[in-house]
Amino acid sequence: MQNIIERLQFWVNEVPGEFRQISEIEISQRPTPQKWSKKEVLGHLCDSAINNLERFIKIQYDKQPLVLTSYDQVHWVKIQGYQELPFDEVLNLWVSLNKKIIHVIKNIPDEKLTLQCGFENNQLMTLQWLIQDYLEHMEHHLKKQILTT
Ligand code: NI
Numbered sequence: 001m002q003n004i005i006e007r008l009q010f011w012v013n014e015v016p017g018e019f020r021q022i023s024e025i026e027i028s029q030r031p032t033p034q035k036w037s038k039k040e041v042l043g044h045l046c047d048s049a050i051n052n053l054e055r056f057i058k059i060q061y062d063k064q065p066l067v068l069t070s071y072d073q074v075h076w077v078k079i080q081g082y083q084e085l086p087f088d089e090v091l092n093l094w095v096s097l098n099k100k101i102i103h104v105i106k107n108i109p110d111e112k113l114t115l116q117c118g119f120e121n122n123q124l125m126t127l128q129w130l131i132q133d134y135l136e137h138m139e140h141h142l143k144k145q146i147l148t149t
């Protein structure tokens with residue numbers, strides 16, 4: 001867990017500086033009309049943070065195993081309207097949400113890391129797995145879509 005927390009902290013510290021090197025035009029540019037701009041990808045990571053923060057909280061008190069509900073990522077990005085927002089607003093939201101997530105997961109007692117959750121009729125996963133998966137999903141998007149030129 002310590003390693004996951006350090007990675008999250010690393011990205012929270014690193015990402016704002018990385019974005020300062022990218023022009024506002026490039027940040028808002030969609031590679032194709034159907035694809036997300038870097039700003040929208042960061043918005044998608046905010047949606048992931050919002051949905052996962054809820055899971056990290058609920059699993060700790062709700063009936064076991066926690067039934068996960070999915071969120072339609074394309075609708076979320078569109079309805080949140082990230083593309084029309086000033087970039088700073090999206091970046092600040094991403095930073096705040098991840099600081100909040102770090103605070104919550106730092107306080108999870110060890111014995112709760114094995115609590116279980118899963119999508120309906122699917123294999124069960126532990127809270128620890130869910131947190132790891134949150135980090136990996138974030139790193140995937142950051143490395144593949146945001147921190148590339
Ligand atoms: Ni994604």
